[in-house]
Amino acid sequence: MRVSQFPLATLKEVPSEAEIVSHQLMLRAGLIRRLASGLYTWLPLGLRVLRKVERIVREEMDAAGALELLMPCIQPAELWQESGRWEKYGPELLRLNDRHQREFCFGPTHEEVITDIARRELRSYKQLPLNYYQIQTKFRDEIRPRFGVMRAREFVMKDAYSFHIDEASLDETYQRMYAAYTKIFTRLGLDFRAVAADTGSIGGNASHEFHVLAEAGEDAIAFADGGDFAANVELAEAVPDRDERPQPGEPLRLVDTPEAKTIQALVEQFDQPIERTVKTLIVRASEQVGGGLLALILRGDHQLNPIKAEKLPQVASPLQFAEESEIRAVIGAGPGSLGPVELPIPIIVDRCAAMIADFGAGANVDGKHHFGINWVRDVPLGPVADLRNVIEGDPSPDGKGRLRIVRGIEVGHIFKLGRTYSERLNATVLDEQGQPAVLSMGCYGIGVSRIVGAAIEQNHDARGIVWPTPLAPFQIAIAPINLHKSQRLREAVEDLYRNLTEAGFEVLLDDREVRPGVMFADLELIGIPHRVVLSERGLDAGEAEYKGRRDADPRQVPLAELTTFLRQQT
């Protein structure tokens, strides 16, 4: 392509509407334009990138035996009423009426439609397993669309749905999709992690998220530096870094601490290591254990994980913290002076808090703390549970290495849905015994348009986008200096353009009459991986100037070796 025929739409200013780098760069590089809140037009340069993502996704889905189809955007309310989601799905579901006042929605996902197809088309277990996918436009009416295509309202998604006679078959396809996703994100040239995830609102019983690692990511991910373990921080199991509690070394003592209402103050005023303090959080107990209050004991440097706490049978769900007045009435002290010793309510102790000795905590008397507390000797150890968020440096739950915590952008998600939808929509086939069996289902999503934003979050510098080669709209840019002043240069440029194009490269020839500085800035902003500069002077020397997008400096390459050289670079 020549820039004269494929105009760039770069912007010098950082658009005020964009909060994060990828959004700014997508606007500045002319990949997208905003139509309305959360609605974006993909300009020709951006669409080339989007199509590359689509192609890789499609090739790997096909290779994994999935069958592509295309379902409508607009879905009738009746199916969503059957699944129960017409009521349950909040305002993110864009509901609408047609001219006959029949109710429809713009599909944010297609479980209902595909399950309807399955129940009509499938008769026998012999037709299974089947895995259908589509690459299609979806709509979620986000309350606050932001970050450009990363959290847009209208977006392109690859969604796949598999059907099975039993769990074993579902497991097999789930593993196959896990492998396909791994291949897809590897081929896209992205640094990513597959992590165990909560199943969220879609419902089901096992899922993994695929995250592109980037600082602007909305999710925190824990992964092991010595093995395969990776999980959403909210779900990662927190394990203590020792197997045995040290023996008591200090006597229990009661100390006046009038100025120490926080762990931080305690640590500073009494030179007590924070790892040998505990905090005592008072929550409501579940009806199952008779209600009332319950104390959760964590190490002073750890944070409560509400999702883990909520899952405990003793804890009321949703998690509710007790009011100060209630705490005072029951315990006789305020939240800054609580501790396990002589506490008049049941306790649950975090695994790590259970492994410390000689620790400090409130004495359940305002202005007083205990130091030198030891479990068993001074206070019975209550039930022990995993109550906290993992932190950087924690041992990996699988014993292989230590955890690191990074931020990620969710770009893929695979679920075992089980029979959630097939039961509600009564999707059955006849099994080997000729009996109707409810289908098992899996579903597998990839945020195709979001990937473009995520790739930029992960791959940019001060000058612009730095595309991974598989996503680059063009692999090579030719930037001639003063092209319009030299017939000889024009011929050399045309020869090179033709040779590289014929060699299979996608080449962008910048044939504009602009200063080299403008040209270079644009080509760096739009992130073309390889830049070749041709000039009269270069021709005299038989050389072209080459610069990789990540290189600090350009280098000279003999013209005769240029194609071979570029092949080696790409």
Place this chain on the structure above:
Amino acid sequence: MRVSQFPLATLKEVPSEAEIVSHQLMLRAGLIRRLASGLYTWLPLGLRVLRKVERIVREEMDAAGALELLMPCIQPAELWQESGRWEKYGPELLRLNDRHQREFCFGPTHEEVITDIARRELRSYKQLPLNYYQIQTKFRDEIRPRFGVMRAREFVMKDAYSFHIDEASLDETYQRMYAAYTKIFTRLGLDFRAVAADTGSIGGNASHEFHVLAEAGEDAIAFADGGDFAANVELAEAVPDRDERPQPGEPLRLVDTPEAKTIQALVEQFDQPIERTVKTLIVRASEQVGGGLLALILRGDHQLNPIKAEKLPQVASPLQFAEESEIRAVIGAGPGSLGPVELPIPIIVDRCAAMIADFGAGANVDGKHHFGINWVRDVPLGPVADLRNVIEGDPSPDGKGRLRIVRGIEVGHIFKLGRTYSERLNATVLDEQGQPAVLSMGCYGIGVSRIVGAAIEQNHDARGIVWPTPLAPFQIAIAPINLHKSQRLREAVEDLYRNLTEAGFEVLLDDREVRPGVMFADLELIGIPHRVVLSERGLDAGEAEYKGRRDADPRQVPLAELTTFLRQQT
């Protein structure tokens, strides 16, 4: 692909929901399934065909220098209010509100959005001409969706929009699009006609429709058997088949015709050739000529064309026929007895009616007709105009051959929009003089999903679809007889499948354990152009059986020559 991994979804029964052959066959062949009225899922087999259409359209648009982008489905009402179409567009426009009660629509077309992009992005005439296109999902809330994908509510369309500094540039791109469309429909293997068309509701000043010829078409098209002329019947110019009126040969005579209230009765009872009768239609005259009534005189065998009549300055627009009471009050006779002789109101005479002699017509007295009427001698010839629909056998308006009339399905439409949208949205660039100039626009649509239905309307037989090769989901089907009973046959089949696939063919291997009759019926229903049957007996003889989808009988081909033979066929 193997049928075991790419299951067919063929149906034996003709679905009751389908009125026309293409819709029936698309359901029976398992190309589509209905989700709701006018909403269809493209099953894997159908999607393969749809993608082939898309690819050819995309390649030719790219080759014609158009730039692909992708605009959102959901469009804000504000832009449609600016263009004035929010009010004017009827209930076909699917309007909806987002969670903040802001108004949007699901775009049936994208003039507003692209004009908004143009006014933001374009600054100078130097950036022109530009032609943007997309292949995208649209929605039109048809009052009675029917014919499957041919008149669906949600559909895939290629829409292109070009921008120009002047009419000359618009003309050039319009011609280029005309040529690209011709190439597209030719490459698709369809019998089509480009016809001059009315501009309809989009507004503008020149347009051509591209029709796939098929009996089920909703439009009638006139085209010359001896030249290039082709036009929508409503717009085709009707020319008389003689240059001069014959000399009078009969005297004028008044005859009692009590039983002849219609042209048909007159012809039968008085042995008068219908080509020598006229009918007299009384319509309202325009205010421009003072109002009142006006008579339109046509040959008895011709039909009034209301569009042509309405365009005449003397005729009130919209066209209104006079009531019988009014006719009696002014003329003194009923509609069955009217004629030009001594008619007390002005007349306009159709070109053909003006070329006849010795003709019959009502005498403006109930129960009486004149015979032997001649213009000039018996009645002054009023203004002459083209008032009628063309009919089969009319001379072509360009003098080359005679007209034939066929039915067509509109699959493409190119328009010169001019400045309709750019004026309303104030889309300007600076011209050579540095002055703001309103952009000229063209727009160019192709009904991508409709083409699949239209292709089937044109290409089918009693056994099913007969795909033109460029649209076929697979070019070759391998149908082995009793595959599962012979290891030797399995090996031969796998060899052939591999060879043909490696030779670049898309091959469907029917590896089901079904009777040959079932297999053949399915493969013919889904319309695979070439079928190869392998059997034990064939292997013994060193032969395969080949049958082209249009062939009456199969023939034997030596196995060694099979690939070469198939290359020649495809």
